[in-house]
Amino acid sequence: KYCIVGAGSIGCLIASAFKKADIRVKLLIKKIIPQSACNLICHEGSHRSSFSIPIAHVQLDDEKITRVIITTKIYHVLAAIHQIKSRLTEDAEIILCHNGMGISEEVKKILPHHN
Secondary structure (H helix, E strand, O other): OOEOOOOOOHHHHHHHHHHOOOOOOEEEEOOOOOOOOEEEEEEEEEEEEEEEEEEOOOOOOOOOOOEEEEOOOOOOOOHHHHHHHHHHEEEEEEEEOOOOOOOHHHHHHHHHOOO
């Protein structure tokens, strides 16, 4: 299962591609909303697909994270890491997918045991 922090265009694009490939995925968002899923609609030529993606508040969800993709703006990456740090498994896979450069060294300081 993959967790995606950030439900912007990149996060939703990745989530829909994973769902289409039958890979379990959950979006972690920073706003508290009453829904437990969001519906994404994908248009590929004349084909239209609709996917229901589970969502949870990034700080209120307590599920352990083994795979995470951070798709926030660069200035939100460190806050996102801090919010999920306690839930990352020892061997968690962390993928940074953000705009900008120079943040990976800061992330390594926060998570020294993760690559």
